Amino acid sequence: MPDAAASWPSLASVVPSGTPAAVVVVVVVFAVALGASIGSFLAVVIERVPRGETLGGRSHCACGRELTWRENLPLVSWPLQRGRARCCGAAIPAWYLVLEVCCALVVLGAVLAPGPWWLGPLGGVVVLVALGAAGVAGSGARRGRL
Numbered sequence: 001m002p003d004a005a006a007s008w009p010s011l012a013s014v015v016p017s018g019t020p021a022a023v024v025v026v027v028v029v030f031a032v033a034l035g036a037s038i039g040s041f042l043a044v045v046i047e048r049v050p051r052g053e054t055l056g057g058r059s060h061c062a063c064g065r066e067l068t069w070r071e072n073l074p075l076v077s078w079p080l081q082r083g084r085a086r087c088c089g090a091a092i093p094a095w096y097l098v099l100e101v102c103c104a105l106v107v108l109g110a111v112l113a114p115g116p117w118w119l120g121p122l123g124g125v126v127v128l129v130a131l132g133a134a135g136v137a138g139s140g141a142r143r144g145r146l
């Protein structure tokens with residue numbers, strides 16, 4: 001029986017031969033940015049849906065102030081602000097960053113997955129929907145709403 005880790009192909013084996021390195025870098029950066037953005041959106045869904053809030057409107061701090069674009073960059077803003085809001089110093093939960101990192105890895109894995117072209121993206125969508133649903137259920141349960 002083959003070792004599961006050994007059966008996962010290397011990056012070089014999933015990229016068509018002759019693909020310029022710059023294209024590979026762009027695809028990886030795009031996949032990570034897309035995944036992190038999906039994670040950021042899922043955090044909004046997880047926070048707002050159990051409260052019965054709309055998903056529309058700009059992101060805001062717990063104190064009510066709308067976030068600037070620099071305070072709203074997935075993977076970047078949390079570490080730059082050291083997990084604290086600039087306006088009032090309120091703690092920004094670390095799970096926001098963890099969710100963005102996880103979703104970035106899911107999308108990157110989906111893009112680089114071996115097998116038929118549709119299998120990786122399909123698996124990625126299933127994992128992301130499951131993450132969002134689990135997050136909403138967990139957040140709602142924490143608030144006693146679900």
Ligand SMILES: [Zn+2]
Binds near residue numbers: 065087090
């Ligand atoms: Zn604030």
